[in-house]
Amino acid sequence: xxxxxxxxxxxxxxxKINSVRSVxxxxxxxxxxxxxxxxxxxxxxxxxxxxxxxxxxxxxGLNELIKASAIRIPKPIxxxxxxxxxxxxxxxxxxxxFDENFGRAFARLHKYxxxxxxxxxxxxxxxxxxxxxxxxxxxxxxxxFYLNKRILFQFNLLEKAGYSDDKIRKGISYIEDNIENILExxxxxxxxLHGDLWSGNYITDDRGEACLIDPAVYYGNREADLxxxxxxxGFSSTFYKSYQEEFPLPDGYDYRENIYKLYHVxxxxxxxxxxxxxxxxxxxxxxxx
Numbered sequence: 339x340x341x342x343x344x345x346x347x348x349x350x351x352x353x354k355i356n357s358v359r360s361v362x363x364x365x366x367x368x369x370x371x372x373x374x375x376x377x378x379x380x381x382x383x384x385x386x387x388x389x390x391x392x393x394x395x396x397x398x399g400l401n402e403l404i405k406a407s408a409i410r411i412p413k414p415i416x417x418x419x420x421x422x423x424x425x426x427x428x429x430x431x432x433x434x435x436f437d438e439n440f441g442r443a444f445a446r447l448h449k450y451x452x453x454x455x456x457x458x459x460x461x462x463x464x465x466x467x468x469x470x471x472x473x474x475x476x477x478x479x480x481x482x483f484y485l486n487k488r489i490l491f492q493f494n495l496l497e498k499a500g501y502s503d504d505k506i507r508k509g510i511s512y513i514e515d516n517i518e519n520i521l522e523x524x525x526x527x528x529x530x531l532h533g534d535l536w537s538g539n540y541i542t543d544d545r546g547e548a549c550l551i552d553p554a555v556y557y558g559n560r561e562a563d564l565x566x567x568x569x570x571x572g573f574s575s576t577f578y579k580s581y582q583e584e585f586p587l588p589d590g591y592d593y594r595e596n597i598y599k600l601y602h603v604x605x606x607x608x609x610x611x612x613x614x615x616x617x618x619x620x621x622x623x624x625x626x627x
Contacts, residue, residue, distance in 0.1 A: 343384060343421050347372070350416055366465055371426055379426040381412065386420050388465075393422040395461035399533070399555030400424070402457075406450035406530055409443040410549040433546030437573075440540075440548040441580030444563075448529040449585060452557035455483040455528045463534055463554040466495070466605050470556045480526050480559050485517050489597075492604035501607055501615065509622025513597070520597055520625050523590040528557035534602075535563055537572025561591050565598030596624045 344355050353374035361369045367385045374380070383393070397414035404411045416423040433439065454477035457470035469487045476483040493510045496502040513520070532539070533554030543549045564581070567573045600621040607614035 340384070343382075343418070344372075346418065347380075347382075347416060347423060353378070379428075380415065381424045381426040382421060383424070384421045388420070389462075390419040392462055392465075393417050393419070395459065396422055396553070398459065399461060399553040402530065402555050403447070403532065403550060403553060406447050408446035408450060409440075410543055410547065412549065412551060427541060427549050428544045429542050430544050430546050432542050436542070436546060436548065437576035438580040441577040442584040443548060444535075444577075445581045445584035447532070448560040448563065450530040452528040452530065454478060455480055455557055456487065457556040461554060461556075463602075463605055464609055466492075466608060468533070468554055468556070478526075480524065480528075481517055481521050483558070484521070484562070484601075485514065488601045489513060489517075489604075492601060492608060495608045496604060499608055501612070505619055506622065509619065509626070512626055513600075513622065516625065517597075521594055523588055524559055524561060524594055525588055527559070529560040529563075531556055531558050531560065531563045533558075533563070533566075535566050536570045559598075560585075561587065561594055562598040562601070564591075565595045566602055568595065569599050569602055596621050 348354055351374070353376060355372050356375050357373045359371045361371055367383045367388070370382045370384070372380050372382050385392070394417050397417045400411055400414050404413065410427070412427050413425040414422060415425065454472060456472040456477065460470050461468050469491050472483055472487065476486060489510070493502065493506070496506060532550055533556055534552065535550065539552045540548050540550050600618070603614050603617050603621055607618050
């Protein structure tokens, strides 16, 4: 399969591949840096078992983030059912003001707003389908969108996979009945979101600044993006301080944070199994205190 992919790249780009070097590609895809006969380098992601539209959806997300002109994003070059060829971002050490610049750039990304919640197509969060196409109410109401397309969708996957039980069902029922109160005071503005930003989904570019990769793009409440950054750590207090200076959050965001973490933890429970069960229960119970 690799030789077929290389041949297709050579044919489409009118180049010859001189070298291929494997690099860390995360938990889903394989990754390589390839060099052509002109000395150009490219970043190649491959996965022969991926859904046929996965790399197309990722490329569309990258292109949407590029529109904001807020933070560096690798440009998609060639997309196929089994691979995504992108601009290769050469890395260097972090700049002196990396965290401050990153926080401000991330805030500027969120200032780029759409007309409605969701996205023009469904995509993926990891390897899980992510539903973005809204009905008429969800397009204009963040709380309805988030409940139906994020929390209840993941809950239904838990039920189908056999990871749900009475504790989870009762917790979800409580969230469903009280979500208007839980998210009271939040903005109803469709900001452009990366959708899956943790420390493994940004790199440092050749200027020492942040570059975002592996998105799960949609337009939603920006607090959801920030909550994900806190789920596994890796972001400094300076990052959050500079974000707040650039684009202050409404009061109560810290209380709402856990319901946004819940979506990702439920997804991890669906993807990786029982190790995320107790964290799911803890987040569900947070609002029942």
